[in-house]
Amino acid sequence: MYMKRWDADQESVAETPDLAALAALLADRTRAAICMALLDGGTWTAGELAEYAAVAPSTTTEHLNLLVAGGLLAEERQGRRRYVRLAGPETAETLENLAGLAPYRRVPVRSLAEANHRRALHHARTCYDHIAGALGVAIADAMTERGLLARDYGLVLTAAGADWLTALGLPDTAPADAHRAHVRTCLDWTVRRQHLSGAVGAALYRHALERAWLVKAVATRILTVTAAGRAAFRAQLGLPDEALFPSLTLPPPRG
Amino acid sequence: MYMKRWDADQESVAETPDLAALAALLADRTRAAICMALLDGGTWTAGELAEYAAVAPSTTTEHLNLLVAGGLLAEERQGRRRYVRLAGPETAETLENLAGLAPYRRVPVRSLAEANHRRALHHARTCYDHIAGALGVAIADAMTERGLLARDYGLVLTAAGADWLTALGLPDTAPADAHRAHVRTCLDWTVRRQHLSGAVGAALYRHALERAWLVKAVATRILTVTAAGRAAFRAQLGLPDEALFPSLTLPPPRG
DNA sequence: CGGATGATTCGGTGCTCACCGAAATGTTAT
DNA sequence: ATAACATTTCGGTGAGCACCGAATCATCCG
Numbered sequence: 192m193y194m195k196r197w198d199a200d201q202e203s204v205a206e207t208p209d210l211a212a213l214a215a216l217l218a219d220r221t222r223a224a225i226c227m228a229l230l231d232g233g234t235w236t237a238g239e240l241a242e243y244a245a246v247a248p249s250t251t252t253e254h255l256n257l258l259v260a261g262g263l264l265a266e267e268r269q270g271r272r273r274y275v276r277l278a279g280p281e282t283a284e285t286l287e288n289l290a291g292l293a294p295y296r297r298v299p300v301r302s303l304a305e306a307n308h309r310r311a312l313h314h315a316r317t318c319y320d321h322i323a324g325a326l327g328v329a330i331a332d333a334m335t336e337r338g339l340l341a342r343d344y345g346l347v348l349t350a351a352g353a354d355w356l357t358a359l360g361l362p363d364t365a366p367a368d369a370h371r372a373h374v375r376t377c378l379d380w381t382v383r384r385q386h387l388s389g390a391v392g393a394a395l396y397r398h399a400l401e402r403a404w405l406v407k408a409v410a411t412r413i414l415t416v417t418a419a420g421r422a423a424f425r426a427q428l429g430l431p432d433e434a435l436f437p438s439l440t441l442p443p444p445r446g
Numbered sequence: 447m448y449m450k451r452w453d454a455d456q457e458s459v460a461e462t463p464d465l466a467a468l469a470a471l472l473a474d475r476t477r478a479a480i481c482m483a484l485l486d487g488g489t490w491t492a493g494e495l496a497e498y499a500a501v502a503p504s505t506t507t508e509h510l511n512l513l514v515a516g517g518l519l520a521e522e523r524q525g526r527r528r529y530v531r532l533a534g535p536e537t538a539e540t541l542e543n544l545a546g547l548a549p550y551r552r553v554p555v556r557s558l559a560e561a562n563h564r565r566a567l568h569h570a571r572t573c574y575d576h577i578a579g580a581l582g583v584a585i586a587d588a589m590t591e592r593g594l595l596a597r598d599y600g601l602v603l604t605a606a607g608a609d610w611l612t613a614l615g616l617p618d619t620a621p622a623d624a625h626r627a628h629v630r631t632c633l634d635w636t637v638r639r640q641h642l643s644g645a646v647g648a649a650l651y652r653h654a655l656e657r658a659w660l661v662k663a664v665a666t667r668i669l670t671v672t673a674a675g676r677a678a679f680r681a682q683l684g685l686p687d688e689a690l691f692p693s694l695t696l697p698p699p700r701g
Numbered sequence: 702c703g704g705a706t707g708a709t710t711c712g713g714t715g716c717t718c719a720c721c722g723a724a725a726t727g728t729t730a731t
Numbered sequence: 732a733t734a735a736c737a738t739t740t741c742g743g744t745g746a747g748c749a750c751c752g753a754a755t756c757a758t759c760c761g
Contacts, residue, residue, distance in 0.1 A: 205564050208635040209551035210544060211478035217469035219749070227465060238707060247751055252709055254749090262549060271707045271758040285543050289465060292540055294517065296464035309460050380463040474719070493737060502721055507739055509719090526728040526737045 216261045217289070221246055222254050226263065226277070226286055231412040232319045234267070234276045239410070283319030284388060290380040308413070313381045314437035315414040317407060321392035322399070322414065323379050329434035330395070330424075331376070331387040337428065340387075348391060359427070361394050399423075471516045472544070476501055477509050481518065481532070481541055486667040487574045489522070489531045494665070538574030539643060545635040563668070568636045569692035570669040572662060576647035577654070577669065578634055584689035585650070585679075586642040592683065595642075603646060614682070616649050654678075 217223050221244045228243055229235060235243075241251035255275055258264040263282055267274045277283050300306050315326035322330060334340045339352035348356070375389030387395065399405045404420030407413070416424070416435050424430040433439045472478050479499045484490060490498075496506035510530055513519040518537055522529045532538050555561050570581035577585060589595045594607035603611070632643035642650065654660045659675030662668070671679070671690050679685040688694045 203555055204552045205555050205561075206550040207553050208545040208548040210482065210541070210548050211473055211475040212551065213544060213548035214469045214472035214478065218466055218473035220466040221749080223466035223469065236707080237709095241708095246749085248708065249710080249752080250750055256709095262547070271756095273708065281547065285540070285547055286465070288540050288543070289468060290463040292517070292536065293463040293465050293468035295461040296467065297459045298462050300458055300460050306460075476719075491737080492739095496738095501719085503738065504722080504740080505720055511739095526726095528738070 213261060213263075216258055216263055217286075219254070221250070222258060225251075225254060225258065227290070228412075229264070229275070229277045230283060230286060230319055231317050231407075232277070232283070233410075234274045237273045237275070240275070277319065280319060280393075284375070284377060287318055287323075287377050287380070287388075291377075291383065293380070308411070311413045311415075311437050312411075315405070315416060316412040317396070317414060318377055318379075318386070318388065318412075321377070321386075321388045321396045322405070323377065323386050324381055324414070326414070326416065326430075326434050327386035328379055328382055328384045329430050330428060331385060333428040333430055334387070355427075356391070356394070359398060361398055468516060468518075471513055471518055472541075474509070476505070477513060480506075480509060480513065482545070483667075484519070484530070484532045485538060485541060485574055486572050486662075487532070487538070488665075489529045492528045492530070495530070532574065535574060535648075539632060542573055542578075542632050542635070542643075546632075548635070563666070566668045566670075566692050567666075570660070570671060571667040572651070572669060573632060573634075573641070573643065573667075576632070576641075576643045576651045577660070578632065578641050579636055579669070581669070581671065581685075581689050582641035583634055583639045584685050585683060586640060588683040588685055589642070610682075611646070611649070614653060616653055 217226065224244045225240050228240065237251050237255055238248060240255070241248045244251065246254075255264065255266070255273065259266050259275065263278055264275045265278045267276075277286075300309065313324055315322065315324045317323065318327070321327070331340065334352065337351075338349055339355050341349050375387075375392070376385040377388035377392075379386050386392075396405075399420065400407065402419070402423065403417055404423050406415045406417060408415065415437075421435045424435060472481060476499050480495050483495065483498055492506050492510055493503060495510070496503045499506065501509075510519065510521070510528065514521050514530065518533055519530045520533045522531075532541075555564065568579055570577065570579045572578065573582070576582070586595070589607065592606075593604055594610050596604050632641055632647075634641050641647075651660075654675065655662065657674070657678065658672055659678050661670045661672060663670065670692075676690045679690060
């Protein structure tokens with residue numbers, strides 16, 4: 192009797208998420224460095240990234256082609272120039288989570304300037320669209336301590352927290368995209384502690400920039416706390432000086 | 447005048463998260479398959495994984511060495527056999543998030559059995575310690591619709607949701623580890639939709655197993671909904687038949 | 702219209718690494 | 732003890748790929 196062969200036309204293929212392909216994009220040191228650089232949330236040109244990653248422009252082109260094709264980066268062409276940025280917030284969060292899981296690597300520090308740069312990064316930096324580093328962790332801690340965030344029953348903005356945001360002038364931080372949780376944590380790779388991300392984290396960051404509590408350096412992820420910022424963070428959240436002055440920031444813990 | 451050189455002993459090295467090293471672990475198809483298999487939350491022997499991944503035992507050994515050394519897997523030796531499992535919930539969540547971001551890959555389906563297997567996986571499966579697949583998404587949707595979860599102001603368990611859990615006999619699902627949010631979403635790679643994870647998701651899964659609403663097949667991630675389960679999910683959440691019968695589950699969307 | 706600039710294409714090179722098989726190690730069973 | 736079994740070690744092979752430089756293309760500027 193004739194049996195129909197299963198491998199016929201109809202359902203002979205299926206689709207599986209290709210985890211290895213995505214990971215392969217990040218498995219190269221240069222591409223990983225590019226992605227980490229773009230975690231500042233900004234838009235870079237191919238040439239800038241080439242210089243940052245210390246590879247030839249031709250090499251950078253190949254990397255960018257892969258990253259864009261893989262959906263990690265979004266690109267925009269203007270004339271002879273190629274601008275790239277991270278594809279979106281989910282990409283940024285996944286990257287930062289991954290970095291939090293990753294082992295540490297010892298890298299040589301070649302100059303005093305570089306040491307200062309690192310110290311500043313550890314103190315306060317952007318994580319795509321919110322605040323990370325010692326300052327970010329201190330903010331999350333202070334908000335929890337003051338009952339603005341509740342860590343004990345899920346991670347939620349409390350009623351007091353919502354009031355506090357309103358008092359700051361953040362109009363309810365409307366849930367524009369339902370896909371993105373309002374309050375979310377992000378594992379900080381400098382201290383391996385949680386800091387505030389999600390829509391609330393992003394709103395807080397924007398607000399701090401608008402009020403000039405923070406200033407972002409160009410072409411880096413470094414944030415600087417202004418005098419006004421220190422006053423505000425002290426008044427609003429009672430942040431200690433350790434969180435407000437880079438010079439008081441300790442080096443990161445051992446890996 | 448003598449200037450002290452900076453590259454002296456003191457602070458000449460710093461530590462950076464080695465994203466590329468971590469990603470390299472997942473960048474291999476065999477290792478990725480191993481990790482995906484372990485997403486069932488179970489403990490596998492080296493030999494089982496070798497057969498599953500269709501590589502020589504010696505090759506499997508090398509992969510497991512790397513994955514364990516990289517902190518993704520935890521191992522336990524008993525006599526002549528080596529048991530491995532995912533290192534922890536964060537690892538599982540990051541993996542599933544990554545899979546949700548990954549592109550699809552077309553794979554051949556060689557037999558009717560394999561096609562049925564895939565269909566079953568798409569219908570209901572474990573994601574480490576909670577429920578994923580069409581059933582998992584349907585549960586999250588139904589809970590949101592019934593006001594047990596609120597998606598509009600962060601993702602929180604509502605008061606009604608807490609009551610519902612208590613009525614089910616889940617005693618408040620105590621916040622054992624503060625690091626893990628109670629309610630959390632996990633991007634499902636089959637449907638690219640959110641399902642329920644976190645401590646609440648895990649408690650719900652355990653409860654469903656205890657009450658025999660679900661049965662987990664050995665050595666796979668497949669969950670089967672029992673008759674009692676269908677009754678319970680209908681009564682408790684009003685789940686439609688599409689979510690309760692694998693035969694009604696549609697194939698996954700195009701990548 | 703040249704000349705400078707940003708990016709790309711292409712060929713070639715060297716290194717890394719996934720894989721296997723055969724032999725070895727150590728453990729459980731007969 | 733001996734046999735069966737699970738895993739590991741090691742040497743060797745082949746493929747993939749990150750990298751560069753030189754040439755090319757496209758755009759902007761004087």
